[in-house]
Amino acid sequence: MNxxxxxxxxxxxxFDLWHVCLAGTxxxxxxxxxxxxxxxxxxxxxxxxxSAMQQAEPIVKIIEVEKLVQAPAPEPVxxxxxxxxxxxxxxxxxxxEARFIDFIKEDIAAFSDADIGIAARVVHEGCNKxxxxxxxxxxxxxEQEGSKIALPEGFDAAEVRLTGNIVGIAPFxxxxxxxGWQVTGxxxxxxxxxxxxxxxxxxxxxx
Amino acid sequence: MNDFSDHTQPxxxxxxxxxxxxSVAVERPQNGTRFCVGIDLGTTHCVLSYADLDCIDxxxxxxxxxxxxxxxxxxxxxxxxxxxxxxxxxxxxxxATGSTELPWTANPDFLVGEIARxxxxxxxxxxxxxxxSWLCHTGVDxxxxxxxxxxxxxxxxxxxxxxxxxxxxxxxxxxxxxxxxAPLDQQDVVITVPASFDPAARELTVExxxxxxxxxxxxxEEPQAALYSWIEKSHGDWRKHAExxxxxxxxxxxxxxxxxxxxxxxxxxxxxxxxRVAVGDHILLGGDNMDLALAYTVKAKLEKDGKRLEAWQxxxxxxxxxxxxxxxxxxxxxxxxxxxxxxxxxxxIGGTLRTELTREEVNxxxxxxxxxxxxxxxxxxxxxxxxxxxxxxxxxQDAGITRHLAAFLAKQQGATDELKDINLPENASFLHPxxxxxxxxxxxxxxxxxxxxxxxxxxxGAEQAxxxxxxxxxDLDLAVARGAAYYxxxxxxxxxxxxxxxxxxxxxxxxxxxxxxxxMMAEIQALxxxxxxxxxxxxxxxxxxxxxxxxxxPVRFRFFASNIRREDKVGTRLDYWTKEELxxxxxxxITLPEEGRRPGEIVPVHLCAAxxxxxxxxxQAISHKDQSRWKVEFDVRAGx
Numbered sequence: 001m002n003x004x005x006x007x008x009x010x011x012x013x014x015f016d017l018w019h020v021c022l023a024g025t026x027x028x029x030x031x032x033x034x035x036x037x038x039x040x041x042x043x044x045x046x047x048x049x050x051s052a053m054q055q056a057e058p059i060v061k062i063i064e065v066e067k068l069v070q071a072p073a074p075e076p077v078x079x080x081x082x083x084x085x086x087x088x089x090x091x092x093x094x095x096x097e098a099r100f101i102d103f104i105k106e107d108i109a110a111f112s113d114a115d116i117g118i119a120a121r122v123v124h125e126g127c128n129k130x131x132x133x134x135x136x137x138x139x140x141x142x143e144q145e146g147s148k149i150a151l152p153e154g155f156d157a158a159e160v161r162l163t164g165n166i167v168g169i170a171p172f173x174x175x176x177x178x179x180g181w182q183v184t185g186x187x188x189x190x191x192x193x194x195x196x197x198x199x200x201x202x203x204x205x206x207x
Numbered sequence: 208m209n210d211f212s213d214h215t216q217p218x219x220x221x222x223x224x225x226x227x228x229x230s231v232a233v234e235r236p237q238n239g240t241r242f243c244v245g246i247d248l249g250t251t252h253c254v255l256s257y258a259d260l261d262c263i264d265x266x267x268x269x270x271x272x273x274x275x276x277x278x279x280x281x282x283x284x285x286x287x288x289x290x291x292x293x294x295x296x297x298x299x300x301x302x303a304t305g306s307t308e309l310p311w312t313a314n315p316d317f318l319v320g321e322i323a324r325x326x327x328x329x330x331x332x333x334x335x336x337x338x339x340s341w342l343c344h345t346g347v348d349x350x351x352x353x354x355x356x357x358x359x360x361x362x363x364x365x366x367x368x369x370x371x372x373x374x375x376x377x378x379x380x381x382x383x384x385x386x387x388x389a390p391l392d393q394q395d396v397v398i399t400v401p402a403s404f405d406p407a408a409r410e411l412t413v414e415x416x417x418x419x420x421x422x423x424x425x426x427x428e429e430p431q432a433a434l435y436s437w438i439e440k441s442h443g444d445w446r447k448h449a450e451x452x453x454x455x456x457x458x459x460x461x462x463x464x465x466x467x468x469x470x471x472x473x474x475x476x477x478x479x480x481x482x483r484v485a486v487g488d489h490i491l492l493g494g495d496n497m498d499l500a501l502a503y504t505v506k507a508k509l510e511k512d513g514k515r516l517e518a519w520q521x522x523x524x525x526x527x528x529x530x531x532x533x534x535x536x537x538x539x540x541x542x543x544x545x546x547x548x549x550x551x552x553x554x555x556i557g558g559t560l561r562t563e564l565t566r567e568e569v570n571x572x573x574x575x576x577x578x579x580x581x582x583x584x585x586x587x588x589x590x591x592x593x594x595x596x597x598x599x600x601x602x603x604q605d606a607g608i609t610r611h612l613a614a615f616l617a618k619q620q621g622a623t624d625e626l627k628d629i630n631l632p633e634n635a636s637f638l639h640p641x642x643x644x645x646x647x648x649x650x651x652x653x654x655x656x657x658x659x660x661x662x663x664x665x666x667x668g669a670e671q672a673x674x675x676x677x678x679x680x681x682d683l684d685l686a687v688a689r690g691a692a693y694y695x696x697x698x699x700x701x702x703x704x705x706x707x708x709x710x711x712x713x714x715x716x717x718x719x720x721x722x723x724x725x726x727m728m729a730e731i732q733a734l735x736x737x738x739x740x741x742x743x744x745x746x747x748x749x750x751x752x753x754x755x756x757x758x759x760x761p762v763r764f765r766f767f768a769s770n771i772r773r774e775d776k777v778g779t780r781l782d783y784w785t786k787e788e789l790x791x792x793x794x795x796x797i798t799l800p801e802e803g804r805r806p807g808e809i810v811p812v813h814l815c816a817a818x819x820x821x822x823x824x825x826x827q828a829i830s831h832k833d834q835s836r837w838k839v840e841f842d843v844r845a846g847x
Contacts, residue, residue, distance in 0.1 A: 089283075096280070099549055099555050102553045102555045103555050103556075105553070106553075106555055106556055108556060111556045111557060115556050115557055115559075116556055118547055118556075118559050118561045119547075119549075119555045119556040119557075119559050121545060121547045121561075122547050122549045122555065122559060123555075125530075125547075187285070187286075189279060189283035189284060189285040190276075190283065190284040190285070190310075191282060191283055191284070192278075192282050192283070192284065192305055192306055192307070192308035193305040193308060194281075194282055194303045194304050194305020194306035194307075194308070195281075195282030195283065195305075195306060196282070196303075204551070
């Protein structure tokens, strides 16, 4: 039987076109491998650089927080928030007694002063009744408006507002321009669980 | 909600605080009475007044007025001194759930108070008003569901009795929520009734109180309560203002009724004594009539200008007339008050009706219309009611209050004959009052009060009698409740007590033993069973007059009252009387139960009349054989 063996130690004896092509292919493939390897190495290096930057960022933040804590911050001011219920209730009362919302929401431009005057009576009469029934009002200052009054040191600036030529130190003397109003009594109706505050006037349907 | 309540209602606030402290600090006996409570169960308003008995010494009786929590509109509860006596029967779809809660209940049986009046002003077919006037309306069964009279069949009606019970229940619950440690059924409770209430109406009021657990409540006549309040307010000074021989005329003009009483001041062992000598008829005439009269006047004026008014506009007009009237009476410098009736839609300008009410109109309609200058010989006109009347209240036909007053004083001319301290001149044609006490919101108007005094004094002047003086210092709106609370205190033996007893004598009608005449009704005699002025806690029997009662069958008697026949004793038989003398009340009824007897058996009985401590008349039939007693019922109404 004829065996066919490959002897790898054999050296080519001839150098023809086939061999040239073979050598060119080998050179081309090795070039490609080198290029691939190079790009891989470069991209690796780039990635490393990025992650290094990401690790650095939190450090900067911590420093910032430390800065905030160290700064002498002012006390946070919590403003009182008025509950809408009482305001809605008052609107309801004014509408019920004085048709207040009807009046305010109406376009008065088209009407004569006489017509508006008649309606104003309804509103004035009703508001007067509603306010007197649910609030006790008193003047802040009992003196006559236009008279000279003296304000001692430590007067309540919430009760009396200074205007005009405010210079010097207390006691101040000035003219009482407006006597002021203060509520000394509130008698608002209590509300049941079924009360809908937002309905300040229910729609009315006559059967 | 209310940071300022201390400023607005100092009395109530301190009182509450004091109470709270006491209940914590002092261990009180659980059932010890601590308060005397006066309830003014008015035709248009109820008021509750109370005083702490532990904090009273002789000179210092200061009753408080309870602020009554009540619904004012769906969803809102307010405290007001007066509870309007109105009841509203709401449709089930009308009110949102949870919008009718009260501090003591999530679901009240009836809507009463301000909310009832407000809702009812727009839906009158569901509004019950003036239930009290129905209680003494002869010819109506007060326990039958008849109100509102104009309601369509679909509306479930209530009886006048139920409505009265509902007002009392509201007051009781309000008290309980404000004084949880002092249940109202353990306090001294006094309920006021008009002096002109008949025995049946008084009985119904007591029964209503019993129905809400106030079995201990006693009755007091309103004009007496007003006088008690005046005495209490004078802090012992009243003795300087009242003299022996005085006859005090109490004029009480409320929202719906006018009530007149006479109280004599006499002397007993050196002490001043007060005796209520006469009461007037129940006159359905008051402030509401006045407001309506003004509204109709203004309506006529508008219609002359070609403006038609709808029903709701007239209603609104009545309201604004009431306010305008008060302004005109209180501010003498004003001559006209503009009246406005706003449109119902949301557009206010343009749709609003404007007119005016002038002083001249108020004077003409109210002063001249209701308090005309008349002679003392004038009498109220009453024309026979024509045709079939729909079921309604018997409103006074003559609006002239002065004419009713003249009739009353002339009718009661002999009221003081038995009192030796009081001497009427020979020529007197009417009883001469020497002092006048006013009560009721209407008389707050100076012009009306002055006119009333002017007319009365003109009558007195015509008979050379001295002018009557006005007893000042009365609180016209709240006096009755305050006086009722004071009466609770007086009953403990403190202060002066007004004597009086029954304000009428009572009779039953019996057929006289005469041969029957064809075509003629059998003659009827009036047999006196209770004399005038019977004191509380006393009783009188008439053993000589026997009746045969059939077991198991109701027997009815005609029943009469007289507020002028003072001399009749028990057993007196009247063959003849004038229409003036005796008023026929509703029939009374006795039913003998069958227990232990044969049906159809005839039992001889005699009648016994007693005035209970509560202040009601009680009639009993007593068997001769075994002394067993049966109650005679008042509240059977004719035509039942």
